[in-house]
Amino acid sequence: MNKLLLMFCAVCLSLPLVVRAAPLPSDSVYRLPPLMLVDQQGQSFPLASLAGQPRLIGMFYGSCHMVCPLEIETVKKIQQQIARAGGKPMAVLLVSFDSQHDRLSDLRQLAREHQISAPLFQLTRVTEGDVGLLGGVLGISWRAQSDGSFVHNAVLTLLDDQGRILAHQDAQNPPEAVFIQTILAQQNGAR
Amino acid sequence: MAGSSYVALPGGRFVSALAGDRGQAQALKIAPFAMRVAPVTIAEFEQFLARNPYWARDRIPQLLASADYLKDWASPLRAGTALPPSAPVTQVSWFAARAYCASEDAHLPSWTQWEYAAAADVRRADARDDDARNQLILSATLQNTGHAPGPVGQDPANVYGLHNLAGLVWEWVDDYGAMFPRPDARDPGQGNSLALCGGSALAFHDRGQYALMMRVAVLSTLKPDDSTANLGFRCVRAIGE
Amino acid sequence: MKRSAMYASIFQAGLILALGVGAGPAVSATTSRASIEEPLFAPPLVPPAIHRDHAATVVIRLRAEEKEMTLADGVRYDFWTFNGTVPGPLMRVRQGDTVELHLSNDAHSHMAHNIDLHAVMGPGGGAAATVTPPGQESVFRFKAMLPGIYVYHCATAPVPMHIANGMYGMILVEPPEGLPKVDHEYYVMQGDFYTTGENHAPGLQSFDMQKLLAEQPTYVLFNGREGSLIGDGALHSKVGDSVRLFVGDGGPNLSSNFHIIGQIFDDVNIEGGSLINHNVQTTVIPPGGATMIKLTTQVPGTYLMVDHAITRAFMKGALGQLVVGGAAQPQLYQRVNAPAAHVEDMQMKANDPMSIGKRVFTQICSACHQGNGMGLPGAFPPLAMSDYLNSSPKRAIGIVLHGLHGKITVNNTGYESQMPVFGGQLSDEEIAGVLTYVLNSFGNQGGTVTAAEVKAERAKAVP
Numbered sequence: 001m002n003k004l005l006l007m008f009c010a011v012c013l014s015l016p017l018v019v020r021a022a023p024l025p026s027d028s029v030y031r032l033p034p035l036m037l038v039d040q041q042g043q044s045f046p047l048a049s050l051a052g053q054p055r056l057i058g059m060f061y062g063s064c065h066m067v068c069p070l071e072i073e074t075v076k077k078i079q080q081q082i083a084r085a086g087g088k089p090m091a092v093l094l095v096s097f098d099s100q101h102d103r104l105s106d107l108r109q110l111a112r113e114h115q116i117s118a119p120l121f122q123l124t125r126v127t128e129g130d131v132g133l134l135g136g137v138l139g140i141s142w143r144a145q146s147d148g149s150f151v152h153n154a155v156l157t158l159l160d161d162q163g164r165i166l167a168h169q170d171a172q173n174p175p176e177a178v179f180i181q182t183i184l185a186q187q188n189g190a191r
Numbered sequence: 192m193a194g195s196s197y198v199a200l201p202g203g204r205f206v207s208a209l210a211g212d213r214g215q216a217q218a219l220k221i222a223p224f225a226m227r228v229a230p231v232t233i234a235e236f237e238q239f240l241a242r243n244p245y246w247a248r249d250r251i252p253q254l255l256a257s258a259d260y261l262k263d264w265a266s267p268l269r270a271g272t273a274l275p276p277s278a279p280v281t282q283v284s285w286f287a288a289r290a291y292c293a294s295e296d297a298h299l300p301s302w303t304q305w306e307y308a309a310a311a312d313v314r315r316a317d318a319r320d321d322d323a324r325n326q327l328i329l330s331a332t333l334q335n336t337g338h339a340p341g342p343v344g345q346d347p348a349n350v351y352g353l354h355n356l357a358g359l360v361w362e363w364v365d366d367y368g369a370m371f372p373r374p375d376a377r378d379p380g381q382g383n384s385l386a387l388c389g390g391s392a393l394a395f396h397d398r399g400q401y402a403l404m405m406r407v408a409v410l411s412t413l414k415p416d417d418s419t420a421n422l423g424f425r426c427v428r429a430i431g432e
Numbered sequence: 433m434k435r436s437a438m439y440a441s442i443f444q445a446g447l448i449l450a451l452g453v454g455a456g457p458a459v460s461a462t463t464s465r466a467s468i469e470e471p472l473f474a475p476p477l478v479p480p481a482i483h484r485d486h487a488a489t490v491v492i493r494l495r496a497e498e499k500e501m502t503l504a505d506g507v508r509y510d511f512w513t514f515n516g517t518v519p520g521p522l523m524r525v526r527q528g529d530t531v532e533l534h535l536s537n538d539a540h541s542h543m544a545h546n547i548d549l550h551a552v553m554g555p556g557g558g559a560a561a562t563v564t565p566p567g568q569e570s571v572f573r574f575k576a577m578l579p580g581i582y583v584y585h586c587a588t589a590p591v592p593m594h595i596a597n598g599m600y601g602m603i604l605v606e607p608p609e610g611l612p613k614v615d616h617e618y619y620v621m622q623g624d625f626y627t628t629g630e631n632h633a634p635g636l637q638s639f640d641m642q643k644l645l646a647e648q649p650t651y652v653l654f655n656g657r658e659g660s661l662i663g664d665g666a667l668h669s670k671v672g673d674s675v676r677l678f679v680g681d682g683g684p685n686l687s688s689n690f691h692i693i694g695q696i697f698d699d700v701n702i703e704g705g706s707l708i709n710h711n712v713q714t715t716v717i718p719p720g721g722a723t724m725i726k727l728t729t730q731v732p733g734t735y736l737m738v739d740h741a742i743t744r745a746f747m748k749g750a751l752g753q754l755v756v757g758g759a760a761q762p763q764l765y766q767r768v769n770a771p772a773a774h775v776e777d778m779q780m781k782a783n784d785p786m787s788i789g790k791r792v793f794t795q796i797c798s799a800c801h802q803g804n805g806m807g808l809p810g811a812f813p814p815l816a817m818s819d820y821l822n823s824s825p826k827r828a829i830g831i832v833l834h835g836l837h838g839k840i841t842v843n844n845t846g847y848e849s850q851m852p853v854f855g856g857q858l859s860d861e862e863i864a865g866v867l868t869y870v871l872n873s874f875g876n877q878g879g880t881v882t883a884a885e886v887k888a889e890r891a892k893a894v895p
Contacts, residue, residue: 027252031254133289137255141367143301144366146220153369322642329639333510334510334638361542404589408590409542412564418567420540421566
């Protein structure tokens with residue numbers, strides 16, 4: 001618990017002063033039981049430390065060969081459409097639900113393959129806490145098959161700067177106009 | 192009878208009543224595991240809340256439970272005299288059930304583990320071909336209509352020593368949301384073939400398992416923050432945990 | 433604008449205001465007109481005819497409720513219902529209306545429920561939009577595009593079970609000009625029920641899956657309960673009144689062959705559609721189908737409504753009553769006394785023992801012993817050349833009077849049938865006559881039996 005506190009303080013100090021002193025709203029994802037993540041660069045941090053800016057959040061697993069690459073492509077398409085509309089690049093967090101098999105090296109490998117880099121686009125795995133809980137909250141469910149693959153869905157969720165869920169996008173479909181608009185509105189509101 | 196005790200199940204080859212992707216029977220290999228003898232009771236959940244007040248209904252984050260969470264309890268931490276302490280705890284969300292299991296170093300069973308455990312009766316590990324037994328389970332389930340669940344452990348244990356896998360309450364499983372993956376797991380109406388007319392005909396290759404179909408039909412309509420008066424849970428542990 | 437029209441429109445505006453804003457949650461900012469709360473009634477009653485010249489938004493509130501109720505006398509069953517009745521309430525809207533349907537599911541339900549209305553054009557007939565877990569509520573809207581009488585039912589898996597447990601009802605979409613006026617309107621819905629116990633096994637019965645799969649119901653009932661439309665529950669009319677019946681079949685499996693004994697249907701909407709047939713005796717309603725029947729009751733009395741697959745009516749409960757009051761109509765229907773004995777018989781009726789005996793033998797005995805007295809092998813012993821008879825004609829008097837059961841041997845063959853008692857039915861003269869006739873016919877050895885002998889035998893106490 002002390003380690004967590006220290007980590008949290010360290011992260012807090014390194015963030016711009018956009019972080020509010022007021023407590024997070026009761027429907028914030030950052031109010032959930034603590035989840036410790038590590039990203040493709042080996043950076044360790046609690047999920048709650050991500051409060052402060054709007055973010056896209058989704059889930060994946062490393063040895064996924066169809067849906068997950070599709071999900072990453074959808075994220076890229078979203079970034080392109082936002083850029084075209086004059087918006088800023090979105091911070092993105094993808095969390096693996098296969099902590100058992102997805103090691104740091106797998107995350108690095110994936111990041112290289114898809115040319116994505118932290119801290120803007122983080123591929124993470126859970127080191128402490130219940131990843132199933134995050135899945136439940138984001139509407140993502142998975143079921144392990146005997147061959148180590150998973151049956152699962154893929155949803156990208158837009159969180160506001162306080163961690164409230166604003167909108168969803170099926171990661172297997174082209175970005176919907178409404179979703180893009182909501183992102184842009186969030187960015188405009190935050191300025 | 193101590194509901195908090197776990198018994199070991201040997202696992203092995205098991206053919207699920209749920210159809211695979213292409214409608215075929217799925218033969219699965221289940222690793223040995225330990226399962227709670229009975230659903231978690233109201234008294235046990237009270238003890239959990241006393242140690243973990245984060246999950247009390249007045250404190251629990253909105254994302255983790257809807258307004259029905261422990262609705263019939265007299266107060267956030269105490270069920271009150273109207274609810275028998277040895278009855279299974281119901282009106283709990285999937286999130287709360289997970290947290291309880293984590294608190295005893297366990298987790299929710301997968302659907303397959305649950306189905307495998309429930310295939311047994313007092314004499315046999317797999318009694319699913321027995322029409323009379325299937326009808327009994329159906330009758331037991333239906334005759335709970337209008338009644339709150341009674342105490343756990345009142346039925347004879349099956350060959351593994353497990354109680355109440357039929358007829359008392361529905362039970363959460365870990366992967367209920369992924370049994371029929373939908374584009375959006377939060378919207379049961381969208382593309383969930385089981386919730387609609389005829390869906391069960393596609394999803395089950397063994398259509399004699401009516402009580403099982405009912406169980407799956409209910410679970411498939413729920414979101415993880417939902418709870419109902421007839422839905423409880425029990426936990427499992429990997430052997431060696 | 434004419435003054436009367438102006439007043440009419442002010443009145444209409446006032447009426448709309450008086451009805452108030454829609455009682456449900458604001459589901460659409462574009463609802464500018466006040467919506468109408470649909471009145472719902474328990475079957476066999478129906479909402480009143482619609483008197484409206486424009487489309488409206490109609491709010492209908494249904495509640496899925498799992499409830500133990502009576503299935504038949506001494507028999508209880510766990511029903512799944514809409515609004516606590518089987519069938520659920522009949523809904524009544526006008527073509528062009530937008531229906532806003534609220535489906536709530538009782539918190540203590542075991543199952544999720546939803547609704548598929550056959551009046552809906554859209555995915556699942558509404559099923560997709562209304563999957564409701566226990567304790568929750570769904571709302572959806574549909575436009576009633578076509579007129580007709582339609583079934584609705586729960587469509588949650590396993591569907592046959594939800595329907596078999598009673599989750600069905602009907603919705604009437606009136607054409608814009610309404611339906612022709614009638615004196616009475618009633619709502620009847622047939623369903624088949626599958627219980628683990630046999631028909632009329634007492635106590636709480638459970639749904640039986642094997643019987644459902646075999647499509648062999650233990651009960652076939654109108655409105656979910658044996659006797660629901662009998663006695664106090666009977667439907668009523670009067671001589672000369674017109675009656676409209678909304679009749680449907682929830683199933684899950686059996687069609688209804690709907691007939692009212694003693695009544696002809698003036699108009700039947702074929703398959704519940706717009707085509708009307710006339711002068712129909714029995715109409716077939718498929719499971720998941722419905723019809724409208726118009727009839728005129730002409731003669732007073734109690735009329736039985738049945739499924740004319742008649743075993744279902746008299747052995748499984750598909751029976752109801754339509755009681756018609758009013759003055760007798762002898763010109764239409766009159767009971768006349770039973771006719772006098774046939775003239776020929778009277779003329780030929782001689783009173784001598786052989787003639788009496790021949791008559792009795794032909795009318796009664798030959799049924800079993802056959803016209804030639806040879807009996808039926810394995811069943812009825814012969815009277816012709818019968819050693820049993822000829823060895824003791826006196827014994828035969830007792831047999832005819834008191835009957836006989838047990839094993840006897842006639843002409844070296846054993847018989848173990850039962851001879852009924854005829855002492856109550858035949859006079860001494862008739863018994864004497866038939867025995868004399870038999871003894872002197874069929875190759876028998878002759879003899880006489882007198883009425884006095886029969887009388888004496890009759891006076892003896894039965895052993």
